[in-house]
Amino acid sequence: xxxxxxINPETxxxxxxxxxxxxxxxxxxxxxxxxxxxxxSEKWSSHQGMLASKVILxxxxxxxxxTLIRELGFSIGHILGAAGVAGVAIxxxxxxxxxxxxxxxxxxxxxxxxxxxxxxxxxxxxxVLSIDTLSIKLRTFDNKMVRIPNxxxxxxxxxxxxxxxxxxxxxxxxxAYKENIARVRDLLLDVAHQNPHxxxxxxxxxxxxxxxxxxxxxxxxxxxxxxxxxxxxxxMYEQVKDRFDLEGVEIPFPHLSLYKGEAMDPIPIQLVEPAxxxxxxxxxxxxxxKGKT
Numbered sequence: 001x002x003x004x005x006x007i008n009p010e011t012x013x014x015x016x017x018x019x020x021x022x023x024x025x026x027x028x029x030x031x032x033x034x035x036x037x038x039x040x041s042e043k044w045s046s047h048q049g050m051l052a053s054k055v056i057l058x059x060x061x062x063x064x065x066x067t068l069i070r071e072l073g074f075s076i077g078h079i080l081g082a083a084g085v086a087g088v089a090i091x092x093x094x095x096x097x098x099x100x101x102x103x104x105x106x107x108x109x110x111x112x113x114x115x116x117x118x119x120x121x122x123x124x125x126x127x128v129l130s131i132d133t134l135s136i137k138l139r140t141f142d143n144k145m146v147r148i149p150n151x152x153x154x155x156x157x158x159x160x161x162x163x164x165x166x167x168x169x170x171x172x173x174x175x176a177y178k179e180n181i182a183r184v185r186d187l188l189l190d191v192a193h194q195n196p197h198x199x200x201x202x203x204x205x206x207x208x209x210x211x212x213x214x215x216x217x218x219x220x221x222x223x224x225x226x227x228x229x230x231x232x233x234x235x236m237y238e239q240v241k242d243r244f245d246l247e248g249v250e251i252p253f254p255h256l257s258l259y260k261g262e263a264m265d266p267i268p269i270q271l272v273e274p275a276x277x278x279x280x281x282x283x284x285x286x287x288x289x290k291g292k293t
Contacts, residue, residue, distance in 0.1 A: 100133075135150055179249055189206060192204035195232070
């Protein structure tokens with residue numbers, strides 16, 4: 001093959017177009033993808049901005065690759081035919097990836113959560129960093145990144161904690177049996193009304209859960225905006241404890257009573273002095289010294 005003969009104005013023009021395409025079109029696709037992400041995130045949501053950005057990026061790169069192949073003189077039909085045969089073989093070897101990809105399409109269409117939401121999948125909780133075609137990425141509260149396949153999201157119960165603008169805070173309160181429940185209810189509601197982060201609508205609620213081993217169990221329910229959930233829960237527990245201490249309301253701890261068998265007749269306890277140890281020798285009495293008269 002004559003290398004010099006292959007270099008002609010047509011070949012030089014093709015390579016020039018290829019270089020120009022790589023130098024201009026590829027950076028333009030990346031820039032437009034980032035611009036679409038920022039623009040749509042401000043106008044709609046972070047999830048839609050990220051999805052549009054990836055569509056533009058992948059679509060632009062595919063168009064550039066197809067154009068490069070044509071400019072280099074290769075037949076698109078032959079390449080597509082070879083790609084189809086290879087795709088069948090790869091499809092059998094990548095069934096898991098295909099399942100994750102299809103599940104990702106369902107997630108993007110259904111949108112049970114968006115980027116920035118706090119979700120719980122199984123035993124893992126965190127904020128959604130990204131929703132990709134094969135997986136989602138979470139940032140846990142102890143600053144770890146967790147990757148969860150999309151197929152797992154579809155098959156597992158998923159809880160979105162930040163779906164709605166307000167959240168309910170449930171507080172478990174135990175009081176002694178001797179306390180007046182109506183008085184304790186009024187104290188708890190007063191604590192809720194004095195907290196500026198607790199919402200008046202829906203209004204706070206106190207209801208009795210049941211009789212515990214050593215306490216009367218109450219459920220104290222207040223509402224707040226979702227951003228203040230952790231703060232309100234901590235504040236309410238502290239304020240309830242301070243108010244109970246101020247008002248003399250007893251928060252009980254477990255007690256244990258022993259009985260010898262008769263109803264309501266406790267085992268008698270008698271305190272006795274310890275018996276002397278027979279093995280221990282007794283101390284000899286000291287002789288008294290006679291004093292002079």
